[in-house]
Amino acid sequence: MKVIDLFCGLGGWVQSFPAAWDITGYDIMDFSGRYPGKFIKADLLEYRDFGHADLVVASPPCTDFSKASFPPTWKSVQRYPPNIPLAVKLFERAREIIRQSRPQFWIIENVRGSQKYMGRADMHYGSRYLWTNMALNLPQGSDMYGKWLVSPSPDRPAVRAVIPRSLSVAVRDYIEAGI
Ligand SMILES: C[S@@+](CC[C@H](N)C(=O)[O-])C[C@H]1O[C@@H](n2cnc3c(N)ncnc32)[C@H](O)[C@@H]1O
Numbered sequence: 001m002k003v004i005d006l007f008c009g010l011g012g013w014v015q016s017f018p019a020a021w022d023i024t025g026y027d028i029m030d031f032s033g034r035y036p037g038k039f040i041k042a043d044l045l046e047y048r049d050f051g052h053a054d055l056v057v058a059s060p061p062c063t064d065f066s067k068a069s070f071p072p073t074w075k076s077v078q079r080y081p082p083n084i085p086l087a088v089k090l091f092e093r094a095r096e097i098i099r100q101s102r103p104q105f106w107i108i109e110n111v112r113g114s115q116k117y118m119g120r121a122d123m124h125y126g127s128r129y130l131w132t133n134m135a136l137n138l139p140q141g142s143d144m145y146g147k148w149l150v151s152p153s154p155d156r157p158a159v160r161a162v163i164p165r166s167l168s169v170a171v172r173d174y175i176e177a178g179i
Helices: 063-068 075-079 084-101 112-118 145-149 156-161 165-178
Strands: 002-006 022-027 038-041 055-058 105-110 123-125 128-132
Touching (some): 002 084, 055 084, 055 165, 084 112, 112 128
Parallel strands (some): 002 022, 002 055, 022 038, 055 105
Antiparallel strands (some): 105 128
16 A cells, blocks of 8 residues: 655654555655654655555645634734635645545545635544545544643644544545455
8 A cells, every 4th residue: 555645744644554554754844753654855836756656645734724714803813814825725736646646545634714715525523624535434522632732842733733543543444444
């Protein structure tokens, strides 16, 4: 199973995937040594060297979409206004790479507010909205609210962004049931 993990961060999507799967993560920040697979540091708006993949998982940045749904009077919104064109471009880039690598399975994760720009998600798990061609069997409830408890550190944004294990397991189980 050849897996491409776009905007991979610390590798939440792949945390439950079998060691035998051939996994490569791509991110503009350096997660080498911490990403649980092969890692390529790249700007995905520039990088073009993708081959065929069986599965593509993607978590394009969501901060600007989230911010666009905050009240415009909020100080953080006024100080750092959301860059929606960039957020849309990154999400569209994930879709383009998926089209080009022709995977059997694919999934893109983002926030509820991104639907206004990217179209309606197929399903959601708590605040994680999912566009996918897999009829996932999502668990009840959500195991992600612990992210609010992450202590302050330079890593905090990356740790808070990590995909919950139960979502990784839902994708793995769906694929393993069909192969
Ligand atoms: C929502 S986080 C990904 C979380 C990840 N799925 C996980 O489970 O840890 C989005 C990631 O996109 C990366 N990113 C932002 N702009 C990028 C770009 N132009 N090219 C590649 N990665 C980018 C950020 O560095 C960040 O790690």
